[in-house]
Amino acid sequence: MTSAKKRIYIAYTGGTIGMKKSPNGYIPVEGYVTDVLNSMTELNRPEMPEFTISEFCPVLDSSNMSPNDWQNIANDIKQNYQDYDGFVVLHGTDTMAYTASALSFMLDNLDKPVIVTGSQIPLSQIRSDGLHNLLNALYIAANYPINEVTLFFNNRLYRGNRATKADADGFNAFDSPNFPPLIDAGIQIEVNAEAINAHQSFTNINTSFNIINITDQPIGVVSLYPGISHLVIKNILAQPVNALIIQSYGVGNAPENKSLLTEIESANDRGILVVNRTQCHRGSVDMEGYATGKALQSAGVLSAHDMTLEACLTKIHHLLSQDLSFEQVRQLFSQNLKGEMTID
Numbered sequence: 001m002t003s004a005k006k007r008i009y010i011a012y013t014g015g016t017i018g019m020k021k022s023p024n025g026y027i028p029v030e031g032y033v034t035d036v037l038n039s040m041t042e043l044n045r046p047e048m049p050e051f052t053i054s055e056f057c058p059v060l061d062s063s064n065m066s067p068n069d070w071q072n073i074a075n076d077i078k079q080n081y082q083d084y085d086g087f088v089v090l091h092g093t094d095t096m097a098y099t100a101s102a103l104s105f106m107l108d109n110l111d112k113p114v115i116v117t118g119s120q121i122p123l124s125q126i127r128s129d130g131l132h133n134l135l136n137a138l139y140i141a142a143n144y145p146i147n148e149v150t151l152f153f154n155n156r157l158y159r160g161n162r163a164t165k166a167d168a169d170g171f172n173a174f175d176s177p178n179f180p181p182l183i184d185a186g187i188q189i190e191v192n193a194e195a196i197n198a199h200q201s202f203t204n205i206n207t208s209f210n211i212i213n214i215t216d217q218p219i220g221v222v223s224l225y226p227g228i229s230h231l232v233i234k235n236i237l238a239q240p241v242n243a244l245i246i247q248s249y250g251v252g253n254a255p256e257n258k259s260l261l262t263e264i265e266s267a268n269d270r271g272i273l274v275v276n277r278t279q280c281h282r283g284s285v286d287m288e289g290y291a292t293g294k295a296l297q298s299a300g301v302l303s304a305h306d307m308t309l310e311a312c313l314t315k316i317h318h319l320l321s322q323d324l325s326f327e328q329v330r331q332l333f334s335q336n337l338k339g340e341m342t343i344d
């Protein structure tokens with residue numbers, strides 16, 4: 001008896017994969033990806049799943065995306081959830097890790113795989129990595145389903161909220177600095193069961209799939225540098241911001257500048273969430289390591305542990321979009337909600 005083919009829904013949102021050259025540089029072209037995919041014989045091989053492709057309107061360079069687009073992608077998945085075994089989101093690489101992180105918080109109790117992928121060279125160009133990434137994402141969604149939001153690129157499947165764009169113009173565009181890949185798709189497909197299982201506890205088997213809506217939130221992000229004036233922080237906090245991400249040094253250190261710490265303390269008193277993430281590519285915040293970190297902790301700043309900037313920013317969007325008190329937001333920020341951080 002042969003089992004029925006899996007059905008995968010492909011949402012094409014835009015990105016280089018479906019772009020063509022224009023006098024102003026590459027732009028996404030409607031209809032192009034759909035035509036190419038429908039004519040590719042590789043995608044119709046018996047080991048491949050059935051698929052349907054649906055294009056967003058308009059298709060976007062991902063640099064033009066906003067939380068409203070994350071919401072549209074989540075709504076689209078919800079609308080088609082019952083009819084498919086898995087989802088592949090074709091997306092530009094520039095903000096792919098933001099979207100994958102946002103979706104990981106928005107798609108609650110997923111029991112189907114959602115894989116975000118794209119390419120560095122358009123399908124319309126010779127040596128494109130688009131077909132390879134798409135083919136693998138489809139194959140993995142059907143044959144190695146991992147029921148969470150993941151990001152596939154250059155032979156690796158990463159937890160979506162652990163990935164970050166690490167190379168502007170190489171094929172190996174993504175990295176997951178603080179968490180191992182879930183799948184290494186070399187000659188053999190190697191599945192990291194331990195890393196995947198660590199996610200199981202984030203799914204509540206008594207509740208069914210649902211989406212938690214997200215709205216635009218004013219969030220400040222500041223990277224510390226030697227000599228930074230407290231007025232820079234003061235000005236950011238004078239804007240209508242509900243949260244500030246401080247990208248600190250090393251394990252979460254900042255200058256012990258009294259005026260700067262006073263600005264942070266007063267922001268906290270006004271109900272602005274202030275969090276500390278390291279500006280280092282790899283590693284975690286530990287505000288107990290040095291007096292320079294402890295000063296931030298004493299000013300009420302929360303640790304972002306080893307979260308990527310993308311996970312940190314979208315987690316804050318996710319929390320501020322809900323009807324939660326300042327204390328609840330602080331508590332939930334400090335919890336590992338969807339495998340986005342490691343708490344020692």
Ligand SMILES: NC(=O)C[C@H](N)C(=O)O
Binds near residue numbers: 014015016
């Ligand atoms: N490689 C890419 O997809 C880059 C493109 N600018 C995008 O993010 O849409």
